[in-house]
Every structure is written in structure tokens, then in C-alpha cells.
Amino acid sequence: MSFNPKVTVAIPVYNVEAHIANCLNSVFDQDYDQIEILIVYDVSDDNSLQVAMDTLVSSKFPFRVIKKNEVDKGIGKSRNIILDNLTGDYLFFIDSDDYIVSHTISLLVKEAELNNADIVAASHRAVDEEGIITKVFQYDEKKVFDNGSFKKHVYVENGYFSVYSWNKLYKTTFLKDNNLRYIHNVVEDAVFSFLEIRHLTKIVLLPDITLDYLIRNTSITNAIMYNDLSLETAEIYISIRDFEYSINNPKIFEDVCSNIDVFNFCYTMIVRDSYKSKRITDQDKPELCRKAFKTPVIGLKDFFSLLLAKKKKFVLLLMIKMLPFRLNMLMVNFYHKRRNF
Structure with a gap:
């Protein structure tokens, strides 16, 4: 690794009072030390913000909390605020009801640096509110693609690639140089995923399962x-x-x-x-x-x-x-x- 790059771990927060502490604690447990936590809070119907603030007291990492106005509701707008305010060399999204394993950030940063990749995407699994694994979404092996080979892999060979923005490490210069933005407030990942495929120079897919995606009744x-x-x-x-x-x-x-x-x-x-x-x-x-x-x-x-x-x-x-x-x-x-x- 050429240097110790800083990673912004970004968490949009909305109506997750019962889950935000678990999410944040999984970030606190990371074995990588150059992390900043960036929370964008959407006005909620519960005590999500207070629970988040109470939990952040135990953070070993610096953190920032941005509170949105009522008129700016929506996760697409939250993600754009994150893009405008991140200070890390890399960006990692995690949804506020999900959680990651302790070596997630160190693994993704290592692969990004070794391969000079714009994006590193790891595998994940879906769990229900009882903690039962319902499905695994896994890349079959580690693969490194350039732009042309990746488009062929996804569009022609129908290879699996997660449409979601979370559980991917993005190089900040890649996001900013290509002015990548979210244009919808729901189903917001779809166009963004299309644009990241369109503009990337190199991407790494990993079979390592690093994130548990919570399936909630209110989703x-x-x-x-x-x-x-x-x-x-x-x-x-x-x-x-x-x-x-x-x-x-x-x-x-x-x-x-x-x-x-x-x-x-x-x-x-x-x-x-x-x-x-x-x-x-x-x-x-x-x-x-x-x-x-x-x-x-x-x-x-x-x-x-x-x-x-x-x-x-x-x-x-x-x-x-x-x-x-x-x-x-x-x-x-x-x-x-x-x-x-």
C-alpha cells in the first residue's frame, strides 16, 4: 500500500431507531484506523438521531452529522449531500440498518490500492429481523476488470454485479472527476450503478462476504x-x-x-x-x-x-x-x- 488513505464511511439515517446502534458499532469495530464517519440525517418519525448521537459517544473515529431540512427528504438527496461533503480518499456507503465485518474497510482499501481500482465491490448476504440468513449474493471468485471487459461481463455475459451503492469502496477522485450523482430519491442506486459501470477504468469484485443486509418489514x-x-x-x-x-x-x-x-x-x-x-x-x-x-x-x-x-x-x-x-x-x-x- 503506497500510503494510508482516509475512508469516509457514509451512513444515511432515517427511521432506524432499532438498528442504527448495531450499524455504528460494526463501523467502530473496523481494524482500519483512517476512517471518518459521515452521517446524513433525514427527519424521522422515531428517535434515530438521538440513538445515533448516544452511540457516537463511543466512537474511536472522528464523525460528522449533517441534519437535512424537511424539504430535502429522500435517500437520493442524502447520498448527494454525502458526495458533496466527504473528505476521504475513498467512500464507503453503508445503510443504517446493515452491518459490516471487522476487516471490511482494510480489505477493500488493500485491493483498491494494489489494483489502482476505481471501485472494489465485495459480496453480501441478506438476513431477516430474526438474524436468519435468507440469501447470499456472492461473486464466485476475485476478478479484476477494465472498462471494456466489465461491460462485456455484465451486459453480454450476464455476470452478477450488485446494483446497490453500499458494500462498495469508491475512489473519491473517480466520483468527482466524472461528476457522479443520484438523480432519483428512491430506487436511486439503479442509474448510479449504470453510470459507475459506464465511467470506471478498473474494478475489483471480491467473493468475501463483508456485509449483512437487513430485510425489514417496512422496506x-x-x-x-x-x-x-x-x-x-x-x-x-x-x-x-x-x-x-x-x-x-x-x-x-x-x-x-x-x-x-x-x-x-x-x-x-x-x-x-x-x-x-x-x-x-x-x-x-x-x-x-x-x-x-x-x-x-x-x-x-x-x-x-x-x-x-x-x-x-x-x-x-x-x-x-x-x-x-x-x-x-x-x-x-x-x-x-x-x-x-
């Missing part, structure tokens, strides 16, 4: 499961797709594969989840579907290569592209009738 994930998505969130899914359509080049094969992925994501979130939401009116749902059926430009020369690379996603796209709206809606309604059996 957005559960809102999806219980058909409780808002129209605003559904429109964000469409906005994510349209943003990537606008940036990607339909003449570049990796970009076309990326467009197919984001089309599939948007279609799934609208047709599978938003369509059943109790918070979206029956009048709004057909128009949402009409927007979700907007397919990307596909060149004839890429047809067989896309069929080989994207398989079912490409077949679905072709069906949506070729069938009239009325038949597409019949398919949607048939799917939901089958789903309710």
Missing part, C-alpha cells in the same frame, strides 16, 4: 411484495429505462444488451408489481403499461448475437415489439389471473 422490497407501490415509484422505473436509452449507443453491442436489461427491468416492475398495486388506480395502470412496452432500437445485424446473449429477455422484447397494445394487455391480464390462482 421498499416489502412494499413491492405486498402490492403497495406508488404511481410515483412506478414512473421512476420508466424514467430509469428512458435515461439509459438516452445515454446508450444502439450501434454498440454492449449498450444494446444494456438496453435489453433495463427494458426487462422496467417491464417486470410495471407489469408484475406496479400493475397489482392498491395505490395505483385502474385508470392509471393501462397507461403505465403502454409506457412499459416502449422497446429499444435493435439492429438486424445484432439479431442472432442478441438471441444468444440475452435469450428469454430478447424473446420477450420481440413479443412486446411485434404485438399490438391490446394483445399485450391480454397477456398482462392473463398473467395476473394465473398468478392469483
